[in-house]
Amino acid sequence: MYKYASPKNFYALAGRLVPWLGTITLLLFVFGLYLGLYVAPPDYQQGDSYRIMFIHVPAAWMSMFVYVLMAGAGLVGLVWNIKLADMLATASAPIGASLTLMALVTGSLWGKPTWGTYWVWDARLTSELFLFFLYLGFIALQAAIDDPRRSARAGAVLALVGVVDIPIIHFSVIWWNTLHQPASIGSLGKIIAPTIYPTMLHPLLIMSLAFFLFFFTVVLIRMRGEILARERHTGWVMQIVRSDANAPEARP
Amino acid sequence: MTGRRAVAEEVLLEVVNLACARGDRTLFENLSFSVQPGELLYVQGANGCGKTTLLRTVCGLTQPAEGEVRWQGTAIRQLAEEYRNLLCYVGHANGIQGDLSAAENLRFGTCVGGADSHTRIASALQSVGLSRAARLPAKFLSQGQKRRLALARLLVSARPIWILDEPLTALDVDFGATMNERLVAHVTAGGMVIITSHQELAVTVPIRRIRLDS
């Protein structure tokens, strides 16, 4: 196990895993979308528009999971000085931000038929919006610091403060939402909850798994890039670069 | 004499397989040395070879990429405050606020350094030739005077390990000589000095040298 904590071995391991993970992800997406878009019946209230849930909900779940993972990886990097953990945190951030953006956009598209407007200051959407800002802060901070070690460690501290603050923000926003929203507009969560049938639940779970594996596939690809960038002066990376340049299939 | 020898045989400050990097660039690797009481270590090398980084690493300000610094066999990371209590570091930056007077700056500096200094501030200012400027805002001091003020912290805080990054820059010849005498006195009394300097040190004690750019 410890063997794979070295960037070189991890690079090779990730390279072997990516095609498998990618294939499974693709199959799950196809299956999940098939179940969600064709097999699941229309909702008696919302018709077909609820089907965006199969994208929106997994993206929202993943957006939070990725931030927690990022903070956890940052902590490991900070305490035990493990480079791979730092790279995991750095590689996760743009994916997490994209998933958050996806949750925001799909939530807003879902809002149009449900509420008649693209943006409502719904508790879940507002939380997602501020989560998105936290991701942007993390990415901007890491981008502004040139030294890779300082960048990783500064990002880790920020992610840890963020991960403590996120539940507080979420709770505050819910409180604020109940104070200010008219009761007739329920949150997205309330709309989903009473109408969830197994035919809707199964595609949701499969899509969640697909998103989960999608994240790991992409994060492994990004980590391979990070490893190459950070270790570019080491012998083994130079060897890879050289052998790729000489490989016959590299030239068409 | 025998007592002193016994202390000297135990390795006190030790640098083990140290490697430091800035960004991608490795400044130095596999650097090992030790400093004993009564020793003056003169770190030499061209600009940008990592002298300041080495000194900051020995202080514990910078974390090394590999290796560690040990005090009496224990990593300074674990000792933390206990080790910092033995240290007086004068870096490139003087640690002087222009809007405080020279005396206020020195009092604050020694106070942060953990030394009680009320009685010794005046005498320290006198010995660095700043008595008359003591109540002047530090922004009116010249570069050399600011350097003197920073070095005055060494005299007040009375720590065994001095880590000095280019202490002689901006100093005039007279005070440069005084500083050399101070170094000799500190080392003779059993203190340790790790120093970088572009001016040659004119001290009457043996100097241990390491070069970083080889």
Added chain:
Amino acid sequence: MSHNLLGTARCIFQRDLLLAWRKPADVATPLAFFVIVTSLFPLGVGPEPQVLSRLAPGVLWVAALLASMLSLGRLFAADHADGTLEQLALSPHPLTPLILVKVAAHWVTSGLLLVVLSPLLAMQLNLSGHAMVTLAITLLLGTPVLSLLGSVGAALTLGVRGGGVLLSLLVLPLYTPILIFGAGAVTASASGLDTQAYFSLLGAFLLLALGFTPWATAAALRISLD
């Protein structure tokens, strides 16, 4: 012989207050910002007293939030530039309590002054007397949290290019709970509702921030000095 932690803490507190006293412009600028921003709102939304008193809690709190954030630049930047921060990091005392003292001194010369100034601006925006008191209390509880959270951001962005704008990106999202409950309390108080729950929550946030952020700031400072 050696100074105890309390002595050093007092030393830092006095020195930071003295420096603020000698550089009054640095202290006054965020306060002026607070006044100007709140004075701009009536020009934007119209001078009707009802509209103003409806908007006042949010406007005052957002302006206080921004003013508090702007003052953060002063917290560590000068000490970082002149090397004082290195000396603090090399102090034989643990860095965390020393940082807490610095943040406290900074709050006295920023957040506390916003509290003092707030009734004046509340009057300008037609806030009732009772709500004015609530505003002052929420600011008294909330601005220390802003300073504490902000200190993490200030430490992380030391010496980083584009530090000022970056700081706002890092810190403002973290401020949202304080804004929600601070402005919420004033709104509640203006409509004659009970504000006890808001005060308790803001107090809880303050305790949490006191317990958690000084460590994060100390860690961030060590990273910035590395």
